[in-house]
Amino acid sequence: MMKRISLLGSTGSIGRQTLEVAAACGITVGAVTARRSVALLEEQVRAFRPELAVCVDPAAAADLKVRTADTGVRVAAGPEGLLEAASLPSADCVVTAVVGIAGLEPTLAAIRAGKRVALANKETMVCAGELVTGEADRLGVDIVPVDSEHSAIFQCLQGCRDRGEVRRLILTASGGPFFGCAREQLAAVGPEQALKHPNWSMGAKVTIDSATLMNKGLELIEAMRLFRMPPEKISIAVHRESIVHSLVEYSDGAVLAQLGAPDMRLPIQYALTWPERRPGPAKPLDLLSCPPLTFAPPDLETFPCLRLALEAAGRGGTATAVLNGANEVAVERFLKGEISFLDIPVLVERALERVPVMSDPGLEDILEADRAAREAAVGAPC
Structure with missing residues (x-):
C-alpha cells in the first residue's frame, strides 16, 4: 500500500474523494494542486498539511501563499509547480486527477521520477497512450487505473496468466441522462439537463462526455493503451444500473465481472492500496437490494461522438x-x-x-x- 501521495487536481470531484480515502486509510498527502480554486485548496492545506501546494494560475498561487503563510506549507505556481508536485521525492504515488491533456506532461514526469501513477486522467492515455506506457515499461513503473471501468478490468485481469487467454474486454456505460432519446429530442438540450447524470457525481466535463457517450469512446481508447488490446477486442454495453463496472471474457467462454456500488471511492482506494485490500469509506454492495441488471447495445446514430471515437481508435x-x-x-x-x-x-x-x-x-x-x-x-x- 502507498504511504504518501501527491495529488494533482485535489479540488475536483476525484481529488476530493481521494482525500477522503487517504484520511480513512491512513495515507499521508505530500502535495495538493489546483488550477485556481484557492478557497478549497486552503481548506485542504490546513486539513492535510502537505509539504507543497500548487496553483497553476499565478495570481491564485500568490493569494494562496498569503492565506496559508501561517502553515509552513510551501506554495508553487504555474505548470512548473505541477511538474514539481508530480515528481515530489517524498511521494510513493502520484494521483493524476487533473482534467484534459493538461495531465499528460505531469504524468510523464511522475513516471520518470519512478512513482506509481494512479491514473484518473483518461486524456493522457487517449492522446499519448503508447508514449506513456512505453516510458512506464522502460522504467518499471506501475500505472493503476482509477476510472471505475478500467479499475474493473484491471481487477478482473489479476488472475490472468497470459493476455492471449482474453477474448475481449467489455466496458459498461450508464448511457447518460439521455438514454433512449431520439436524436431530434436532443436539439434543445442545454447544459443544465446534460449535467444531470443518473448515477454518478462527477465534474462538468466528464458528465457532458457521458451525456454524448464520448466518455465511453475515450475509455475504449484508454483501455486499448492500458491493456494492450486492439479496438476490435473491446466491446461496449449500456448498463443503466452502474453496478457491473466492466467485464473480461476469456477464451474458454468464462466472463469475469467486477460489481460494486456506484462510488468512485472504491476504484480510487484500490489504485492506492493495490495489491492489498483493506476497509475503506465506501459502503459494500447489497445484492439483495440491487435493481435488475440490464444490458443494451449503444446507439451510435443518436450519439455520434461514440462513433467518431471508435473511428479515431481504428486510425x-x-x-x-x-x-x-x-x-x-x-x-x-x-x-x-x-x-x-x-x-x-x-x-x-x-x-x-x-x-x-x-x-x-x-x-x-x-x-x-x-x-x-x-x-x-x-x-x-x-
Missing part, C-alpha cells in the same frame, strides 16, 4: 489526440452556451477531417495535433 496515431482536443473545446463551448448539444460531434468531426494524422508520434507531434484540433473546433459549426 490510431494522432487521430485520438485530435478527437480529444476538439472535444475539450466543444464541451467547453457547450457549457458556455455558445453551441448546441448536437453541435459537439459536428465540431469534433470537422477537426478529424481537417487535421492531418501522424503515425507513431512523439510528444511534440501529439501536442501540435491537440493545438490544431482546438483551433479547428473554434468558430461556427458547419
